[in-house]
Amino acid sequence: MTTEARNKLNQQQGSRWEWLLWAIDTADSHSLVARHKFRVEGYLLGLRDAGVLNEAEYTELFEQATAREMAAANRTAPVRTSA
Numbered sequence: 001m002t003t004e005a006r007n008k009l010n011q012q013q014g015s016r017w018e019w020l021l022w023a024i025d026t027a028d029s030h031s032l033v034a035r036h037k038f039r040v041e042g043y044l045l046g047l048r049d050a051g052v053l054n055e056a057e058y059t060e061l062f063e064q065a066t067a068r069e070m071a072a073a074n075r076t077a078p079v080r081t082s083a
Contacts, residue, residue, distance in 0.1 A: 003064070005057035013052065016043065017061070024068045033072040040065040 009017055020043060023036040041062065048058040 003060060005053060005060040008053060008057060009047070013047065021065065021068055024065065024072050027072055028076060030073060030076045033069055033076055037065060037069045 006014065006017065020036065020040045024033060024040070027033040027036055044053065044058050044061055044065075047053045048055065053061070
């Protein structure tokens with residue numbers, strides 16, 4: 001997914017961003033999904049604090065990550081069986 005905010009990242013930042021999203025997408029447990037989402041948030045905060053992203057761009061990318069997190073959380077949720 002290419003967005004205006006994503007286009008502001010240089011090659012190294014973009015590669016890191018894509019890797020972080022991939023890590024959420026491929027996490028095989030709820031705890032890993034949460035861990036990777038925290039990494040995403042920290043990375044985006046760093047980019048915002050460094051002036052690479054403004055608040056709106058930060059929010060746009062954060063929402064993308066949140067959507068991935070929700071999909072992964074549904075995928076990795078424990079299956080409950082009735083006893």
